[in-house]
Amino acid sequence: MNRRGLVIAILSFNRPHYLKQVLDSLAPQLLPADTCYLFQDGGWNPISRIQKASESVILECTDTFSRLIPDGRAFVSSVNLGIAANYRRAEEFVFEALKAQEALFLEDDLVLSPHYLEVTSDLLEIAAAQPCxxxxxxxxxxWxxxxxxxxxxxxxxxxxENWGSALTRASWLKQRPVREMYWLLIKSQDYRHRDHDKIRELFRELGYDIHHSSQDASRWxxxxxxNLLRLTTRTCHARYIGEVGEHEAKQRYKEYRFSESVWYPKRPKLTMPTVAQLEAWCDEFKRQLISGYSHSYELRHNDVRARRRRNRYSVLGWCKRPPPAPLET
Known part of the structure; x- marks a missing residue:
């Protein structure tokens, strides 16, 4: 089967060793109709006056991109924007300057299976047919x-997570009002030092009481x-490698077994969801956000840990009821 040509935006900062793995997995899948753009963040943050990455690391990232994706185009920021502003300029370039009708956004910590772009193309066909x-x-x-x-x-x-996600221009335009509210709260700050309380207050005013304050959370x-859904496949077509980065820690990476993903060996024939299924998913997604939110894999992991703790206490006979599992932060 053929696939559509894709506009692909790749966001990079200070992990050239990760970026190389991502690009190594991407390059063999590219077709002449695909266009790739690197949005490379800079090292010096003028707001916090902190050097976030060395110029040599930035140069290594751009050189890696030029070598592995020779037909691509790199946009290198002279200053450190942070992930939110870097995403913003990528989206505005793709959907405003290029007027692309759909696009795939990759970060430097998701290695793609050989069928990733094919499956993404099929998913975008479904998204085009289902505006929700x-x-x-x-x-x-x-897992x-x-x-x-x-x-x-x-x-x-x-x-x-929003890892390796694609969307239509129509979806991006629908999201803009809320995304702009979020942007107004963070645009004059170093993203790492954003005002979490003000962001959570905004989310509560919109009816969603969650503890997250990230730019990804603003998308949710x-x-x-x-009333827009975020959907992925039941078959696995990527491996998350972000053991070290903005949010990840080595222990968390190990606990969630991200390195053990098993790739599906072929391009699956996707089934178009029914209207009833889409409506049920939409209701479920909104319920998750109304009174707090944890990713499904976090809930599964915490449930497994709680069961193990209960079993341990039961075997040792320390007490009839174990203490509650500690909250994830």
Whole structure:
């Protein structure tokens, strides 16, 4: 089967060793109709007056991109923008300057399976036919065995993270009002030092009481506010490698077993969701955000830890009821 040509925006900062792995997985999948753009963040943050990355690291990232994607185009910021502003300029370039009708956004910590772009193309076809779909991603179930994936080939599910996601221009435009409210709260700050309380207050005013304050969270809220879904596959087509970065820690990476993802060996034939299924997913997604939100994999992980703790206390006979599991921060 053929696929559509894709506009692909790649966001990079200070992890050239990760970026190389991502580009190594991307390059063999590219078609002449694809266009790739690197949005490279800078090292010096003029707001906090902190050097976030060395010029040599920035140069290594851009050189890696030029070498592996020779037909691509790099936009290198002279200053450190932070992930939110870097995403913003990428989206505005793609959807305003290029007037692209759809685009795929990749960061430097998701290695793609050989079928990632094919599956993304198929998902975008579904999104174009179903305007209630805000984002799609082909990463799929990062923890499913191959046997589990075979039994659920073609099926979709709600996304958790926004990793490797694609969207239509129509979806981006629908989200803009909420995304602009978020931008006004962070645009004059170093993103790392954003005012979490003000952001959470904004989300509460919109009807969603969550503890997250990230730019990704603003996408979830913007989607929920416009009754837009975020969907991915049940088959796995990527591996998350962000052991070290803005938010990840090595222990967390190990606990969630991100390195153990099993890729599905072919391009699945996706099934178009029914209207009833889309409506049910939309209701579920909004319920998750109304009274707090945790990613599905975090909930599963915490449930497993709680069961292990209960079993340990039961075997040792320390007490009839174990203490509650500590909250994730």
């Amino acid at each position: 779909i805000g984002y799609v991603s082909a990463y799929g179930d990062l 499913a065995s191959l046997q589990e994936q075979v039994s659920k080939e073609g099926l979709l599910q709600l996304m958790h 809220i913007a989607c929920a506010d416009k």
